Amino acid sequence: xxxxxxxxxxxxxxxxxxxxxxxxxxxxxxxxxxxxxxxxxxxxxxxxxxxxxxxxxxxxxxxxxxxxxxxxxxxxxxxxxxxxxxxxxxxxxxxxxxxxxxxxxxxxxxxxxxxxxxxxxxxxxxxxxxxxxxxxxxxxxxxxxxxxxxxxxxxxxxxxxxxxxxxxxxxxxxxxxxxxxxxxxxxxxxxxxxxxxxxxxxxxxxxxxxxxxxxxxxxxxxxxxxxxxxxxxxxxxxxxxxxxxxxxxxxxxxxxxxxxxxxxxxxxxxxxxxxxxxxxxxxxxxxxxxxxxxxxxxxxxxxxxxxxxxxxxxxxxxxxxxxxxxxxxxxxxxxxxxxxxxxxxxxxxxxxxxxxxxxxxxxxxxxxxxxxxxxxxxxxxxxxxxxxxxxx
Ligand code: GDP
Ligand code: MN
Numbered sequence: 001x002x003x004x005x006x007x008x009x010x011x012x013x014x015x016x017x018x019x020x021x022x023x024x025x026x027x028x029x030x031x032x033x034x035x036x037x038x039x040x041x042x043x044x045x046x047x048x049x050x051x052x053x054x055x056x057x058x059x060x061x062x063x064x065x066x067x068x069x070x071x072x073x074x075x076x077x078x079x080x081x082x083x084x085x086x087x088x089x090x091x092x093x094x095x096x097x098x099x100x101x102x103x104x105x106x107x108x109x110x111x112x113x114x115x116x117x118x119x120x121x122x123x124x125x126x127x128x129x130x131x132x133x134x135x136x137x138x139x140x141x142x143x144x145x146x147x148x149x150x151x152x153x154x155x156x157x158x159x160x161x162x163x164x165x166x167x168x169x170x171x172x173x174x175x176x177x178x179x180x181x182x183x184x185x186x187x188x189x190x191x192x193x194x195x196x197x198x199x200x201x202x203x204x205x206x207x208x209x210x211x212x213x214x215x216x217x218x219x220x221x222x223x224x225x226x227x228x229x230x231x232x233x234x235x236x237x238x239x240x241x242x243x244x245x246x247x248x249x250x251x252x253x254x255x256x257x258x259x260x261x262x263x264x265x266x267x268x269x270x271x272x273x274x275x276x277x278x279x280x281x282x283x284x285x286x287x288x289x290x291x292x293x294x295x296x297x298x299x300x301x302x303x304x305x306x307x308x309x310x311x312x313x314x315x316x317x318x319x320x321x322x323x324x325x326x327x328x329x330x331x332x333x334x335x336x337x338x339x340x341x342x343x344x345x346x347x348x349x350x351x352x353x354x355x356x357x358x359x360x361x362x363x364x365x366x367x368x369x370x371x372x373x374x375x376x377x378x379x380x381x382x383x384x385x386x387x388x389x390x391x392x
Contacts, residue, residue: 001210002049006089007224008206011183015175017190018168018202022091031072034090035065041093042068046075048083049229051124051207056080061093083229094202099192100159101125102169103207104141104176106186113141113180115151115173119159121192122205147177161195168201169193183221184214233299240292242279249274251370252302252334254293256281256309256319260363264308267367273374276300285314290322291329298330304373305336308363309348316340316348324351332356335373339366 003011009019021038024047025031035042046058053059058080062068068090078085099121107114116138118128129136137158139151152173156166172193180188187209194204215222227235237244243258251268253275255261261280268275277300279293297305309319323338337358340348349359358373360366 001212001215001221001225002229003208003210003221003224004047004049004087004226004229005045005206006047006087008188008208009089009203011179011208012175012188012190012203012206015179017172017175017179017206018200019206020091020094020202020204022089024087024089025072026076026087028069028072028076031088031090032065032069035062035068038090038092043091043093044068044071044075045089045091046078046080046085047087047089048080048085049226050081050083053080054122058085086228094194094204095196096192096194096204097197098195099204100161100195101189101191102173102176102193103187103189103191104147104173104180105189107140110140112143113147113177115139115141115147115155115177117155117159121194123191125189125191141177146181147174149174162199165195165199165201168199172201172203179208183208183218184211185209186211233296236292237279237296240289241282242289242293242296243282244280244296245278246300247275247277249276250303250374252276252279252297252300252305254279254281254297254305254307256285256312256314257283260308260310264306264363264367267363268306268370271367271371273371276302281309281314281319283313285309285319285322287318287322287325290319291326292322294323294326295330298326298332298334302334303377304370305334306366306370307336307338308366309339310341311343311345311348315344316342317344317351320348320351324354327354327357337366337369337373339363 006024013019023034025034042062044060046053060071062071072088075085075088101118101121101123104113104115116136118136137155141147152170156169161169176188185208189207190203192204194202210221233244251273253265255264258280261278265275277297279297281289281293309316335356338352339360358369
């Protein structure tokens with residue numbers, strides 16, 4: 001789950017990271033009041049869960065309260081990459097001498113956190129790392145030892161900070177690491193970290209992404225979820241307790257149990273295919289959840305669907321009923337391969353024996369069928385849904 005900037009800013013403030021003074025507003029009146037109270041130049045910052053707000057006109061500098069009110073009128077209600085702005089952060093404007101990047105992210109290949117810094121701020125760090133890796137400095141963090149002060153200090157020198165700037169940088173880096181660990185975050189990022197005249201530092205733009213699977217032990221974070229900033233698919237998946245991850249490939253992949261879903265995707269990849277989504281029905285799948293899973297899988301615009309189900313806690317038959325219901329609602333136009341094994345597999349197969357559905361017993365056969373189906377299609381994407389079909 002991504003946190004809003006104002007939420008991340010409040011968290012980092014509690015860890016001693018210097019942030020600009022300010023407050024959150026949902027109306028132009030509130031913006032004016034906050035700007036009057038701050039009584040200096042302010043920056044109005046659109047709160048949307050996407051980057052590049054500055055370029056989109058979502059970050060504007062105002063000289064006084066009247067101008068702040070006028071600019072807020074333009075920003076509130078605007079759309080940035082499909083996200084509507086309903087809240088703005090009003091921060092005191094900061095005088096910038098230099099901008100740098102500082103972030104800590106979970107590196108899935110190293111399977112440990114990595115602290116990253118760059119001599120330039122306000123950058124898309126993944127792009128910089130890809131195109132000019134020599135401009136990104138990184139240190140893997142041993143999770144048992146945590147971030148060591150010497151690592152943060154080395155990083156400060158790597159990005160060319162002046163000796164008198166190093167200790168603030170180190171304290172901020174240490175604070176970011178504590179915030180990351182305490183909140184089970186995948187990412188804590190300050191972009192840019194600003195060096196002001198006189199060498200003190202301010203976090204200008206904070207970002208945090210926390211692990212959904214750890215939310216059960218962070219009741220304070222659960223209340224921070226902003227449903228207005230989720231995609232329709234994400235919202236539905238959460239409502240029906242399905243794990244949904246949108247991907248960019250061709251095969252809509254559903255399975256009951258994350259392990260089975262992962263194994264199925266691995267097999268697809270081994271055959272040169274890529275999943276368009278991952279939908280995990282969970283162990284106690286019901287007809288209703290299976291129905292919604294199919295809807296979600298189709299929203300990822302696959303060329304073929306693969307449902308890999310082992311009837312253990314839930315019978316295959318219940319899942320078949322859900323799939324059948326969704327097929328009928330959608331007048332499914334995408335080929336569907338279903339593998340049923342375990343409890344009531346036979347009954348499940350009987351329910352789904354209809355045109356457009358290929359029924360198999362094993363995961364290997366299921367993947368082979370999908371490979372053949374996609375091979376026959378060639379490069380053209382088929383019509384996915386009948387006219388007017390929608391996710392209910
Ligand atoms: P983003 O576009 O969503 O990443 O938003 P940022 O907060 O990173 O703002 C983008 C850029 O706007 C920063 O890198 C700064 O150059 C500029 N900016 C934002 N806030 C201030 C401020 O308070 N003072 C000054 N001088 N520039 C600012
Ligand atoms: Mn930024």
